[in-house]
Amino acid sequence: MCSYLIYALLILSSLITDMCCLRIAELRISPPAVQRGARATLECLYDLQGAPLYCVKWYRGRHEFYRYTPGDRPHARIFPFSGIYVDLSESNSTQVMLQKVGFALSGNFSCEVSADQTFSTAIASAHMEVVALPEGLPVIVTERPQYDPGDILRANCTAPPSRPLVNLTFLINAMQISPGLLRHQPADEGLHKAELSVSLLLLPEHYLDGPPILRCLARVLDLYNKVVELPLRESDGPPRIGRVTSSTGCKQSNVNYMTLAVMTIFYLIKFKCVT
Numbered sequence: 477m478c479s480y481l482i483y484a485l486l487i488l489s490s491l492i493t494d495m496c497c498l499r500i501a502e503l504r505i506s507p508p509a510v511q512r513g514a515r516a517t518l519e520c521l522y523d524l525q526g527a528p529l530y531c532v533k534w535y536r537g538r539h540e541f542y543r544y545t546p547g548d549r550p551h552a553r554i555f556p557f558s559g560i561y562v563d564l565s566e567s568n569s570t571q572v573m574l575q576k577v578g579f580a581l582s583g584n585f586s587c588e589v590s591a592d593q594t595f596s597t598a599i600a601s602a603h604m605e606v607v608a609l610p611e612g613l614p615v616i617v618t619e620r621p622q623y624d625p626g627d628i629l630r631a632n633c634t635a636p637p638s639r640p641l642v643n644l645t646f647l648i649n650a651m652q653i654s655p656g657l658l659r660h661q662p663a664d665e666g667l668h669k670a671e672l673s674v675s676l677l678l679l680p681e682h683y684l685d686g687p688p689i690l691r692c693l694a695r696v697l698d699l700y701n702k703v704v705e706l707p708l709r710e711s712d713g714p715p716r717i718g719r720v721t722s723s724t725g726c727k728q729s730n731v732n733y734m735t736l737a738v739m740t741i742f743y744l745i746k747f748k749c750v751t
């Protein structure tokens with residue numbers, strides 16, 4: 477007897493779920509990383525499967541800021557939330573347009589859809605990131621104007637202020653230099669200026685294809701991607717090590733290689749002691 481009742485309930489509940497097939501596909505924010513001060517469109521993709529819409533509620537975190545109810549006049553209601561400016565003319569039952577977005581709005585947004593009659597509800601969430609990209613290119617500064625094999629290269633790469641912080645990477649030719657010290661200084665309006673310092677012992681292999689090229693890669697999410705290059709100048713004077721092809725020059729270059737090897741070992745030891 478009891479089991480019949482359970483079967484009946486199961487069949488009934490499956491019928492009800494078939495009837496009220498409110499489905500939310502997703503909450504789509506475009507652009508996902510929005511420039512501070514710009515506009516962002518939040519789109520709620522749902523399918524009521526024929527049922528009439530009761531209402532759509534929009535949340536930033538747990539705070540409701542916009543509600544669309546077709547049965548109400550007017551349809552739209554705004555609940556004040558610091559920093560949210562809804563553009564009513566561009567908002568309706570499927571989307572909300574935010575204008576003049578500020579950093580404080582970075583966070584989770586949700587839309588909650590309720591169908592009329594069945595009273596079924598569904599919810600979708602997405603994260604919005606408010607960014608400020610660097611204005612301009614990063615700048616490389618080296619300690620000295622000229623570098624030869626055996627020298628220690630000390631350089632900084634500094635990016636214009638941004639939020640989030642710029643990710644900086646140094647390369648010598650195409651090889652990544654193990655990251656040095658990354659500093660960040662606060663700038664205006666909650667932005668930060670990133671500065672990466674490196675020091676590297678220059679080896680003859682860095683000079684195989686001519687003077688080495690120092691590169692600084694700067695990246696913010698997928699939105700800002702820059703490379704700046706600085707070819708290192710060799711000091712003027714006699715022909716450089718490893719470039720001499722005459723027989724006498726060969727001897728000369730061997731001697732230089734010896735000096736260089738000694739210097740390299742010296743610097744390696746010095747570096748080991750320091751670190």
Ligand SMILES: *[C@@H]1O[C@H](CO)[C@@H](O)[C@H](O)[C@H]1NC(C)=O
Pocket residue numbers: 566567568569570571
């Ligand atoms: C909501 O507004 C957008 C842009 O104005 C429009 O593309 C979309 O079709 C509208 N949706 C509905 C359900 O009216």
Ligand SMILES: *[C@@H]1O[C@H](CO)[C@@H](O)[C@H](O)[C@H]1NC(C)=O
Pocket residue numbers: 537583584601603
């Ligand atoms: C935002 O949503 C993500 C994924 O649902 C969650 O992991 C995170 O804790 C949420 N953040 C906040 C501040 O609620």
Ligand SMILES: *[C@@H]1O[C@H](CO)[C@@H](O)[C@H](O)[C@H]1NC(C)=O
Pocket residue numbers: 617618619620630631632671673
């Ligand atoms: C790199 O930056 C640090 C700190 O700002 C500074 O002390 C150092 O002199 C800079 N080095 C070069 C090569 O500019």
Ligand SMILES: *[C@@H]1O[C@H](CO)[C@@H](O)[C@H](O)[C@H]1NC(C)=O
Pocket residue numbers: 643644645
């Ligand atoms: C920064 O960029 C480097 C090289 O592209 C990458 O290995 C590293 O994971 C990035 N760091 C962050 C915090 O994105």
